[in-house]
Amino acid sequence: MSPLELRRRLKAWYLACERVDAVRQYLAHSEELAERRISLYLDTGKIPPPLVLPDYPEFPPECVGMICGAKAKSTGEPCKSTQIHKNGRCKFHGGLSTGPKSLAGKLAALENLRLGREPHRDVYKS
Numbered sequence: 001m002s003p004l005e006l007r008r009r010l011k012a013w014y015l016a017c018e019r020v021d022a023v024r025q026y027l028a029h030s031e032e033l034a035e036r037r038i039s040l041y042l043d044t045g046k047i048p049p050p051l052v053l054p055d056y057p058e059f060p061p062e063c064v065g066m067i068c069g070a071k072a073k074s075t076g077e078p079c080k081s082t083q084i085h086k087n088g089r090c091k092f093h094g095g096l097s098t099g100p101k102s103l104a105g106k107l108a109a110l111e112n113l114r115l116g117r118e119p120h121r122d123v124y125k126s
């Protein structure tokens with residue numbers, strides 16, 4: 001199987017895990033669902049069956065021991081690291097940061113941009 005196809009399967013597995021995680025979070029923390037279960041209990045007097053949380057999908061066996069495979073600039077050899085992340089690359093070849101996600105993070109980045117434009121103080125001179 002080609003490394004591209006392996007990486008595609010790894011990403012698909014992570015995506016499926018995130019979906020299952022979202023469903024599990026909803027089932028475990030939904031107030032609406034809890035209220036429905038309580039009202040069911042109060043109306044019928046029967047204890048509702050325990051919540052069945054969906055299982056995470058099985059890790060694709062072909063992705064076990066997968067390597068990063070990114071081409072090194074200097075030697076042209078593929079990276080042999082097996083500590084890969086969601087995108088199928090190691091920490092050194094994961095690509096550029098996509099920037100802050102939350103509003104607070106974006107505001108902090110803008111503040112840092114503003115501070116960066118101001119002349120720097122020399123903190124070691126008094």
Ligand SMILES: [Zn+2]
Nearest residue numbers: 068079090093
């Ligand atoms: Zn790598």
